[in-house]
Amino acid sequence: MRLGPFVLRRLAISIFVLFGLSILIFLIARIVPGDPARMALGPRAPVDVVERLRQQMHLDRPLLEQYGLWLWEVAHGNLGDSLVTRRPVKQDIREFFPATLELVGLTAIFIIVGGISLGVISARYANTWFDNVVRLFSYLGIVTPAFAWAVILMLLFGFVWHIFPTYGRLTEGVIPPVTITGMYTIDSLLNGRFDLFWDAFMHLILPAIALALPPMSQAARITRSSMADNQNKDCIASMIAYGVPNRVVTGKYLLKPSLISPITVMALDIAATFGYAFMVEKIFGFPGLARYGIQVMLNKDVNAIVGVVMVLGVVFITLNIVVDIIVAYLDPRIRLLGRNV
Amino acid sequence: MSETLLDIKNLHVWFKVYGGVLKVLNGVNFNVKIGEKVGLVGEAGCGKTTTMKALLRVLPNLALIPEGDIFVRGKNILKLNSRELADLRGRGLSMIFQDPTSALNPVFTIGQQLDDIIKYSAGSSGQKVANKKNIALSALHEARLPDPERMLDSYPIQLSGGMRQRVCIAFAIATARDLLIADEPTTNLDVTIQDQVLRLIKDLVEKKGASLILITHSLGLARETTERVYVMYAGNMIEMAATSLLFKKPFHPYTQGLLASVPRLSGGGFAEGIPGRIPNYRNPPPGCRFAPRCPYAFAPCTKAMPPLIDVDDGHQVACYLYQNGQEDRRNA
Numbered sequence: 235m236r237l238g239p240f241v242l243r244r245l246a247i248s249i250f251v252l253f254g255l256s257i258l259i260f261l262i263a264r265i266v267p268g269d270p271a272r273m274a275l276g277p278r279a280p281v282d283v284v285e286r287l288r289q290q291m292h293l294d295r296p297l298l299e300q301y302g303l304w305l306w307e308v309a310h311g312n313l314g315d316s317l318v319t320r321r322p323v324k325q326d327i328r329e330f331f332p333a334t335l336e337l338v339g340l341t342a343i344f345i346i347v348g349g350i351s352l353g354v355i356s357a358r359y360a361n362t363w364f365d366n367v368v369r370l371f372s373y374l375g376i377v378t379p380a381f382a383w384a385v386i387l388m389l390l391f392g393f394v395w396h397i398f399p400t401y402g403r404l405t406e407g408v409i410p411p412v413t414i415t416g417m418y419t420i421d422s423l424l425n426g427r428f429d430l431f432w433d434a435f436m437h438l439i440l441p442a443i444a445l446a447l448p449p450m451s452q453a454a455r456i457t458r459s460s461m462a463d464n465q466n467k468d469c470i471a472s473m474i475a476y477g478v479p480n481r482v483v484t485g486k487y488l489l490k491p492s493l494i495s496p497i498t499v500m501a502l503d504i505a506a507t508f509g510y511a512f513m514v515e516k517i518f519g520f521p522g523l524a525r526y527g528i529q530v531m532l533n534k535d536v537n538a539i540v541g542v543v544m545v546l547g548v549v550f551i552t553l554n555i556v557v558d559i560i561v562a563y564l565d566p567r568i569r570l571l572g573r574n575v
Numbered sequence: 576m577s578e579t580l581l582d583i584k585n586l587h588v589w590f591k592v593y594g595g596v597l598k599v600l601n602g603v604n605f606n607v608k609i610g611e612k613v614g615l616v617g618e619a620g621c622g623k624t625t626t627m628k629a630l631l632r633v634l635p636n637l638a639l640i641p642e643g644d645i646f647v648r649g650k651n652i653l654k655l656n657s658r659e660l661a662d663l664r665g666r667g668l669s670m671i672f673q674d675p676t677s678a679l680n681p682v683f684t685i686g687q688q689l690d691d692i693i694k695y696s697a698g699s700s701g702q703k704v705a706n707k708k709n710i711a712l713s714a715l716h717e718a719r720l721p722d723p724e725r726m727l728d729s730y731p732i733q734l735s736g737g738m739r740q741r742v743c744i745a746f747a748i749a750t751a752r753d754l755l756i757a758d759e760p761t762t763n764l765d766v767t768i769q770d771q772v773l774r775l776i777k778d779l780v781e782k783k784g785a786s787l788i789l790i791t792h793s794l795g796l797a798r799e800t801t802e803r804v805y806v807m808y809a810g811n812m813i814e815m816a817a818t819s820l821l822f823k824k825p826f827h828p829y830t831q832g833l834l835a836s837v838p839r840l841s842g843g844g845f846a847e848g849i850p851g852r853i854p855n856y857r858n859p860p861p862g863c864r865f866a867p868r869c870p871y872a873f874a875p876c877t878k879a880m881p882p883l884i885d886v887d888d889g890h891q892v893a894c895y896l897y898q899n900g901q902e903d904r905r906n907a
């Protein structure tokens with residue numbers, strides 16, 4: 235498998251997928267009951283004002299025509315205006331998406347590093363007290379949803395012990411760094427403002443841990459069982475019998491084949507975090523895309539709904555391509571035989 | 576030609592499984608002298624591979640050894656600390672596993688795997704192997720693999736079964752070894768290449784003066800290749816003799832059954848001649864484990880496992896038919 239053609243093919247397919255997704259969400263956003271214009275203007279707005287807004291948003295036209303108009307706008311780089319924030323959806327996304335991106339980025343680091351290392355150590359010390367403790371906490375981690383962790387962590391580390399801040403992206407009153415990427419941690423580093431970096435970073439930790447705990451626990455379990463399955467294979471016994479030291483056998487010959495399934499699962503979990511982070515973002519007053527997404531959905535803010543879902547679609551597709559490349563790199567059976575790609 | 580290389584004494588191996596224990600090895604006694612070629616025959620599931628894994632100390636986590644000793648050059652390897660064990664492994668034993676597909680790591684190239692095997696084969700003395708690549712190339716060449724340079728960059732999946740098996744043999748060639756264990760090296764291969772692979776193994780041990788344990792389904796193979804044969808049944812060595820002697824005059828009813836049933840060409844279960852199956856290891860018969868299938872079983876057989884006794888010069892049998900100087904009870 236050559237990387238270039240593979241990525242190109244996947245990108246081509248992705249365009250069709252995004253196209254389909256846009257039709258689907260466009261229709262769903264309009265078919266669900268409720269009048270967006272009425273909801274935006276409130277119950278006491280005069281009928282003719284509501285009607286004018288409906289016309290302004292083309293909501294009085296047939297669906298097909300609406301979609302065509304929307305596509306025309308998208309082709310010109312517009313996603314329409316949000317009825318909730320009264321700003322262009324594009325501008326909202328530009329503000330909220332980087333916030334969620336840095337939050338999920340840190341979450342992903344916790345999931346990957348924590349999940350793999352806990353899984354590897356548990357497999358290495360299988361059936362010892364360490365393994366049992368990790369197993370117990372993994373089950374706890376899996377069954378307790380992220381928002382529950384958010385509340386617990388906030389109470390413990392924010393209010394009982396004042397270690398971490400519990401609200402927003404920066405301390406109240408602090409002026410954000412000059413926008414480059416929109417991610418405060420990165421922008422403050424690019425501006426050379428380490429004090430700001432630290433402030434933004436500390437604000438990410440609790441929500442990131444809350445989001446990471448369930449998928450990390452899952453990843454640890456999968457890594458452990460994948461290692462345990464491979465541990466008893468003849469190829470591992472053969473290496474040990476030939477005198478290859480344990481650390482090399484475990485860290486190289488056992489780890490590489492065992493990472494394939496956890497990586498696939500982790501990638502899906504990380505992609506899903508973009509969407510289900512809304513509770514945690516809400517609890518920590520974190521102005522992210524997930525929170526924005528829920529807000530616009532509850533208000534039937536049609537343009538914003540479609541915009542948010544399209545961004546999530548792009549995130550999913552990108553992560554899928556990345557994970558396919560990683561798996562193909564890890565597993566020559568896929569790379570050489572082109573299986574599953 | 577007489578110094579003992581390997582001596583397994585009264586080895587028991589159990590597997591902890593869900594809801595119980597499989598008592599697989601039931602007091603195995605087995606030895607190999609330096610430079611000797613020994614055969615190990617017995618039907619599938621009787622514990623041949625388990626015995627070898629115990630000897631290499633690569634049993635799965637859920638296995639335990641409640642009793643028994645394994646001496647390699649007089650050292651009890653079950654009592655070695657991890658340093659001594661690493662040292663022994665670096666120079667001592669090698670095994671060609673039953674299934675060449677699972678014996679090679681699918682996500683590393685042959686070259687990567689050979690490299691580490693050669694690197695650590697010098698033992699924990701830490702001496703560096705200067706020319707790992709040359710050693711690897713000549714080992715692949717000696718194992719009759721075409722285009723060794725390209726082989727180094729190949730993944731196991733790119734090779735045929737016969738080539739994989741030869742790669743496994745190349746692993747053994749690349750490292751200086753006292754003992755080569757070949758676990759059914761030809762069972763999974765085409766009839767046409769079985770001979771080549773067997774000849775390679777024979778050449779390898781003869782050239783290095785190493786010992787060989789050849790595990791096989793095929794009695795014919797054991798007859799061609801080995802000097803002495805052990806017959807294993809359900810976790811016990813039930814007969815041992817010089818190869819020619821065993822084929823001439825088998826004592827144990829199980830061995831007699833094996834020899835009577837015509838061995839199939841490509842291996843596989845050869846015990847069709849003996850009705851019944853290997854006992855369940857969860858609740859094995861209390862006495863001789865073969866008793867339930869034995870046409871000559873009598874009272875003592877269900878009480879305790881018969882010990883291995885000499886019935887001839889260098890010919891041992893574990894069977895009550897021949898205990899107490901009693902000749903063949905079958906005629907009584």
Ligand SMILES: Nc1ncnc2c1ncn2[C@@H]1O[C@H](COP(=O)(O)OP(=O)(O)O)[C@@H](O)[C@H]1O
Binds near residue numbers: 590618
């Ligand atoms: N990893 C394992 N877990 C549980 N039982 C095992 C395991 N390996 C072997 N056994 C048991 O040991 C018996 C003997 O297996 P094995 O040594 O592979 O036989 P052979 O090599 O003679 O065909 C099997 O029938 C099985 O019941």
Ligand SMILES: [Mg+2]
Binds near residue numbers: 623624625673
């Ligand atoms: Mg076997």
